[in-house]
Amino acid sequence: MNAPLPSPQVPRLLADRIPLDGTGAVDAVRQREVVAALKIFLPEHCVLWREEDTRPYECDGLTMYRQLPMIVALPETEEQVARIARTCFEMLVPIVPRGAGTGLSGGALPHGQGVLLSLAKFNRILKIDPLACTAVVQPGVRNLAISDAVAHLGLYYAPDPSSQIACTIGGNIAENSGGVHCLKYGLTLHNVLRVRGVTVDGQIIEVGSEAFDSPGLDLLALVVGSEGMLLITTEATVKLLPKPLFQQVVMASFDDVGKGGDAVAAVIAAGIIPGGMEMMDKAATAAVEPFVKAGYDLDAATILLVESDGTLEEVAEEIAQIESVLAAHGATRLETSQSDLERQRFWAGRKAAFPAVGRVSPDYYCMDGTIPRKRVGEVLKAIGVMESKYGLRCANVFHAGDGNLHPLIMFDSNDADSAMRAEQFGFEILELSIAVGGTVTGEHGVGVEKIHQMCQQFDSATLESFFAVKRAFDPVGLLNPGKAIPTLTRCAEYGKMHVKGGQLAFPDLPRF
Amino acid sequence: MNAPAPHHVLRKPLPAEFIDALTTTFGARLSTADAVREHHGRDESPYPPMPPDAVIFVRTTEEISVVVNACMRYRVPLIPFGVGSSLEGHLLAVQGGVSVDLSQMNKVLAVNPEDLTVTVQAGVTRKQLNQEIRDTGFFFPIDPGADATIGGMTATGASGTNAVRYGTMRENVVGMTVVTGEGKVVRTGGRAKKSSAGYDLTRLFVGSEGTLGVITEITLRIYPQPEAVSAASCSFPTVEDAVKTTIATIQMGIPIARCELLDAMTVKAVNARDKLGLPEMPLLLFEFHGSPTGVAEQAKLVEEIAKEHGAAAFEWATRPEDRTRLWEARHNAYFACLQLKPGSRSFTTDVCVPISRLAECIAETIRDTEQSFLPAPILGHVGDGNFHCAILADPSKPEELAEAERLNQLIVARAIAMNGTCTGEHGVGMHKMDFLRDEHGDDALDLMARIKRAFDPLDILNPGKVVRI
Numbered sequence: 007m008n009a010p011l012p013s014p015q016v017p018r019l020l021a022d023r024i025p026l027d028g029t030g031a032v033d034a035v036r037q038r039e040v041v042a043a044l045k046i047f048l049p050e051h052c053v054l055w056r057e058e059d060t061r062p063y064e065c066d067g068l069t070m071y072r073q074l075p076m077i078v079a080l081p082e083t084e085e086q087v088a089r090i091a092r093t094c095f096e097m098l099v100p101i102v103p104r105g106a107g108t109g110l111s112g113g114a115l116p117h118g119q120g121v122l123l124s125l126a127k128f129n130r131i132l133k134i135d136p137l138a139c140t141a142v143v144q145p146g147v148r149n150l151a152i153s154d155a156v157a158h159l160g161l162y163y164a165p166d167p168s169s170q171i172a173c174t175i176g177g178n179i180a181e182n183s184g185g186v187h188c189l190k191y192g193l194t195l196h197n198v199l200r201v202r203g204v205t206v207d208g209q210i211i212e213v214g215s216e217a218f219d220s221p222g223l224d225l226l227a228l229v230v231g232s233e234g235m236l237l238i239t240t241e242a243t244v245k246l247l248p249k250p251l252f253q254q255v256v257m258a259s260f261d262d263v264g265k266g267g268d269a270v271a272a273v274i275a276a277g278i279i280p281g282g283m284e285m286m287d288k289a290a291t292a293a294v295e296p297f298v299k300a301g302y303d304l305d306a307a308t309i310l311l312v313e314s315d316g317t318l319e320e321v322a323e324e325i326a327q328i329e330s331v332l333a334a335h336g337a338t339r340l341e342t343s344q345s346d347l348e349r350q351r352f353w354a355g356r357k358a359a360f361p362a363v364g365r366v367s368p369d370y371y372c373m374d375g376t377i378p379r380k381r382v383g384e385v386l387k388a389i390g391v392m393e394s395k396y397g398l399r400c401a402n403v404f405h406a407g408d409g410n411l412h413p414l415i416m417f418d419s420n421d422a423d424s425a426m427r428a429e430q431f432g433f434e435i436l437e438l439s440i441a442v443g444g445t446v447t448g449e450h451g452v453g454v455e456k457i458h459q460m461c462q463q464f465d466s467a468t469l470e471s472f473f474a475v476k477r478a479f480d481p482v483g484l485l486n487p488g489k490a491i492p493t494l495t496r497c498a499e500y501g502k503m504h505v506k507g508g509q510l511a512f513p514d515l516p517r518f
Numbered sequence: 519m520n521a522p523a524p525h526h527v528l529r530k531p532l533p534a535e536f537i538d539a540l541t542t543t544f545g546a547r548l549s550t551a552d553a554v555r556e557h558h559g560r561d562e563s564p565y566p567p568m569p570p571d572a573v574i575f576v577r578t579t580e581e582i583s584v585v586v587n588a589c590m591r592y593r594v595p596l597i598p599f600g601v602g603s604s605l606e607g608h609l610l611a612v613q614g615g616v617s618v619d620l621s622q623m624n625k626v627l628a629v630n631p632e633d634l635t636v637t638v639q640a641g642v643t644r645k646q647l648n649q650e651i652r653d654t655g656f657f658f659p660i661d662p663g664a665d666a667t668i669g670g671m672t673a674t675g676a677s678g679t680n681a682v683r684y685g686t687m688r689e690n691v692v693g694m695t696v697v698t699g700e701g702k703v704v705r706t707g708g709r710a711k712k713s714s715a716g717y718d719l720t721r722l723f724v725g726s727e728g729t730l731g732v733i734t735e736i737t738l739r740i741y742p743q744p745e746a747v748s749a750a751s752c753s754f755p756t757v758e759d760a761v762k763t764t765i766a767t768i769q770m771g772i773p774i775a776r777c778e779l780l781d782a783m784t785v786k787a788v789n790a791r792d793k794l795g796l797p798e799m800p801l802l803l804f805e806f807h808g809s810p811t812g813v814a815e816q817a818k819l820v821e822e823i824a825k826e827h828g829a830a831a832f833e834w835a836t837r838p839e840d841r842t843r844l845w846e847a848r849h850n851a852y853f854a855c856l857q858l859k860p861g862s863r864s865f866t867t868d869v870c871v872p873i874s875r876l877a878e879c880i881a882e883t884i885r886d887t888e889q890s891f892l893p894a895p896i897l898g899h900v901g902d903g904n905f906h907c908a909i910l911a912d913p914s915k916p917e918e919l920a921e922a923e924r925l926n927q928l929i930v931a932r933a934i935a936m937n938g939t940c941t942g943e944h945g946v947g948m949h950k951m952d953f954l955r956d957e958h959g960d961d962a963l964d965l966m967a968r969i970k971r972a973f974d975p976l977d978i979l980n981p982g983k984v985v986r987i
Contacts, residue, residue: 135872138874184712205961211962215939216872216937217933218939219675219870219902219904219941221957222984223966225965227721228718231718232717277741317815319811319815323809379633380632445715447713448713452715460715464716471704471717472716475722477972478965478971
C-alpha cells in the first residue's frame with residue numbers, strides 16, 4: 007500500500023508553493039522534468055506538451071478564460087490515472103481533471119504549472135443491469151450515450167443538461183449537472199449511486215454503494231459537485247429510470263413576467279411536480295421563433311412550458327389541474343400539445359434557445375443564479391431594470407420550476423466596454439440571487455467564474471467547513487487549485503470592493 | 519458483535535469547574551440525577567445502558583454553542599439526544615460526558631408551500647410535525663417505526679416504509695443549522711431548490727450520527743397529501759415470486775408508495791397477535807398514492823404483474839380503518855415476531871442489496887435460517903432492496919447468542935459480497951463499525967476519519983461511534 011498522506015502541518019507550508027491561479031507562461035525546465043516522469047509509465051501518445059498539441063485544451067465552455075496547461079495527460083487505464091496522481095503528488099504538480107470540456111464555469115480551466123488530466127479515453131459502458139435499473143460507466147461516456155444504450159430496455163438516464171449530446175458523465179459528476187427534467191427526477195447526485203476514483207496521492211477508493219444506502223459518512227455527496235477538487239472519477243454506477251408511458255405539455259402566455267413567475271410558484275404550491283417547467287421571456291421567443299417556428303406567442307411578455315408525464319389517466323388529470331392553476335393566475339392563452347410531434351415542437355424552441363440567441367447577438371453571457379420560486383417574478387422585474395442600467399439586452403430562458411434562472415446577457419466581445427458591462431450585469435444578477443435567499447449556481451458549478459460571489463453566499467464558518475473537507479481529501483491542495491472554493495484571503499480582497507450596508511466582509515482578516 | 523470496551527476504562531469524571539460553569543448558565547436544566555442520566559444512556563439496541571455523567575436540556579442553538587465551547591475547554595465528550603429511539607447504540611456514553619437533550623427545541627419554525635419546504639427545530643418529532651402541518655395540505659413522509667425526532671432522524675439518515683416513493687432523509691433534508699466540534703454555527707443549504715455551489719455539507723451531516731456536529735434546525739421537503747390512498751395485500755407461493763413482482767413493478771415505473779414483504783413465519787406471528795386471518799404464505803403489502811384514477815390504474819397494473827407471478831387475488835383495504843389495521847400490523851410485526859419465542863430478544867439485521875440480487879439474497883438467507891435452531895422471520899422494504907431478519911435468541915443462553923451472531927455475520931457478508939451494504943436504514947452506531955471497513959475498504963475509511971478530525975479535532979462529539987480515530 008502507498009504511504010499515508012502527510013500530516014496536516016506539512017501541507018500548509020507546501021500549499022504556499024502551489025500558485026492558486028495557475029496563470030502565466032509554462033516553465034520549460036519543470037515541464038521537461040514532469041514529462042520525463044510521466045513517460046516512465048505512459049506511452050508516448052498519452053503525454054502532450056508541445057504548444058500546438060496543448061492549445062486545444064486551453065479553455066472549456068467558458069471561453070472568456072483561457073490558459074495553456076503545462077502538460078496534457080491522456081491515460082487509458084485506471085492504473086495509469088493512479089500513477090499520474092502519485093507522480094504529481096510526489097513532484098507537487100497540480101492536476102486539473104477534464105471530461106468533454108463543455109463546462110460553463112471554467113471548472114476545467116488548465117493550470118499553467120499543472121497537468122491537465124483528460125479522461126476522454128475512458129469511454130466505455132461496462133455493465134447494464136436491467137433488473138436493478140443501473141449502469142456502470144466510465145467517466146468519458148457521454149450523457150446521452152447512456153440513454154441511447156439502454157433505450158431498447160425502455161430505460162433512460164434522467165439528468166439532461168442541454169449539452170447532453172457532448173458532455174460526459176465524469177464532468178456531470180464534477181459539476182452536479184441538472185437539466186430540464188431535474189425538477190422531478192433530481193440532479194446528478196440523485197441519479198448516481200456509486201463513484202470509483204483516484205485520490206490525490208494515487209489511492210483508488212469507492213464512495214456510495216450500489217445498494218439503496220451506504221453507511222458511514224456520505225462521501226458520495228461530497229464528491230458529486232466537487233468540481234474535480236476531491237477525487238478523479240474513473241468509474242460510476244448510475245441509476246436508470248423507466249421511460250414515462252405518456253407525456254403532454256401545456257404552453258401558457260402571460261402579459262407580464264411577474265405574473266408568469268407567480269404562476270410557477272402557484273403550480274408547485276398546488277402540489278404538482280411537473281416533469282419539466284420552463285420559461286422564456288419575449289426577448290428569447292423573438293430570437294427563437296424565426297429560427298425554429300415552434301408556434302410561440304410573440305405578443306406574450308413571457309411563455310411557460312409545463313410538462314406532465316406518467317400513465318394516460320394521470321397525465322390527463324394533471325394537465326387539467328395545471329391548466330386551471332395557470333388560468334387562475336392570469337394566463338392569457340393556453341395551448342396543450344395534442345400529439346407527440348407537437349410536444350416536441352413546443353420543446354424544440356426551448357432547446358434551441360441558446361444557439362438562437364447566439365444568432366441575434368455576437369456574444370452572450372449565460373448566468374445560473376437559482377432563487378426560491380416565490381421570488382421569481384420580482385427578480386425578473388429587477389433584471390428588466392438592470393437592462394436599461396447597463397444598456398444591454400438580456401433574454402431569459404430558464405428552469406422555472408427549480409427557480410434556476412439562465413439570463414443570457416447579450417454583448418459584443420469586440421467592444422471592450424460592452425464586455426465589461428456584461429460582466430458587471432451578470433455579477434449584479436448573482437448578488438441579487440444571493441440577496442433573495444438563493445445561490446449563485448444551480449447547475450453549472452462555480453469554477454473560476456463565480457468564485458468571488460462564493461464569499462458573499464457563504465459566511466466564514468461555512469467556508470472553513472469547506473476547507474476542512476478539502477483538507478481531508480487533498481491536504482496539499484493539488485487537485486484543481488483555485489477553483490470553486492475561494493480562500494478567505496481572496497474573499498477579504500474581494501470584500502474591499504463590496505462594502506454592504508457599511509459592513510466589511512470578513513472584518514477579522516488581515517488586509518493588504 | 520463488537521463488545522464495547524468496559525466503560526470505566528475510558529471514562530474520566532467530569533471536572534468540577536465544567537459543571538460549575540454550565541450550572542451558572544443552565545441552572546436546573548443541567549441534571550446529574552441518576553434517573554435522568556440512566557434515561558439518556560440507553561436506546562433500543564441490545565447493549566446494556568451506559569449513562570452520561572450529566573444531561574443538559576438546551577433551548578437554543580446559541581446554548582448548544584456554549585456547551586460545545588465548554589466541552590472543548592475541558593475535553594468533555596458530548597452526545598446529542600432526541601428521544602432515544604435509535605437501534606445501534608448511537609447515543610451510549612462510552613466515554614462518559616454530557617448528553618445534550620434537544621427535546622425542548624420542539625417548534626416548527628416555518629412552512630413554505632411555494633418552496634415545498636418546512637423548517638423545524640431538531641426536537642420536533644415526526645408525528646408532531648405532521649400534526650402541525652396537517653391543515654396546510656402537505657405532509658412529511660418519512661416514517662421509521664418510532665416517533666423519532668427530526669434531529670435524530672437526520673443524524674442517523676433514517677428511512678421508513680415509503681422510501682421507495684419518497685426517498686430517505688438523505689433526499690429530504692435540504693438544509694440545516696449545525697454547531698460543529700469547534701463551536702461554530704454553520705448553516706448549510708438554502709431556500710433554493712438546487713445549488714452546485716460548494717461542497718454538499720448538508721448530506722455530509724445527514725447520517726453522521728452526531729460525530730461531526732450537533733444538528734439544531736432542519737429544513738425538510740414536504741409533499742402534497744395524496745388525494746387518494748389505497749392499500750392491498752397479496753399472497754405468493756414463494757418469497758422469490760413476491761420479490762420478482764416488486765422488481766417488475768419498479769421497472770415499469772409504477773410509483774408505488776409502499777411495498778413491504780412479510781415471509782410466512784412473519785405472517786404467522788402477525789396473525790397470532792393481530793387476528794388478521796391472512797393466509798400463512800409470503801405476503802406483499804402495497805400502498806398507492808395519487809389521484810383517484812391514478813391510484814386505481816396503478817393498482818390494476820400491479821395486480822396484473824402479481825398474477826403473472828402466481829399470486830392470489832388482491833385483498834383491498836380502501837377504507838381508512840382497514841388500511842390502518844393492515845399497516846399497524848406491519849409496524850407491530852417486530853413485536854409480533856418476539857412472541858414467536860417468548861423470553862427472546864431480536865438481533866435484527868438491516869442489510870440492503872441491489873434489487874436485482876434481492877430474490878437470490880433472501881432465498882439464500884432463508885436457506886441458512888431454516889437450518890438454524892433459532893427462528894428468524896424476515897420482513898422488508900423490498901422496493902428498496904432492504905430487508906430485516908429478526909433473529910430471535912434468549913440473551914441468557916450463550917449458545918443462542920453465538921448462533922445469532924453467526925447468522926448475522928453470514929447475512930452481512932453475503933450482502934456485502936452482492937455489492938450491498940450492512941445497514942440500509944438503522945445506521946452504524948457502535949454495532950456495525952467493523953463491517954464498515956469490509957464494505958468501504960481502508961482508504962475510504964481513513965478518509966472518513968480525516969473528515970471527522972477536520973470537523974471535530976478534539977474528538978469530543980459522540981466519540982467512539984461510526985469511525986475510529
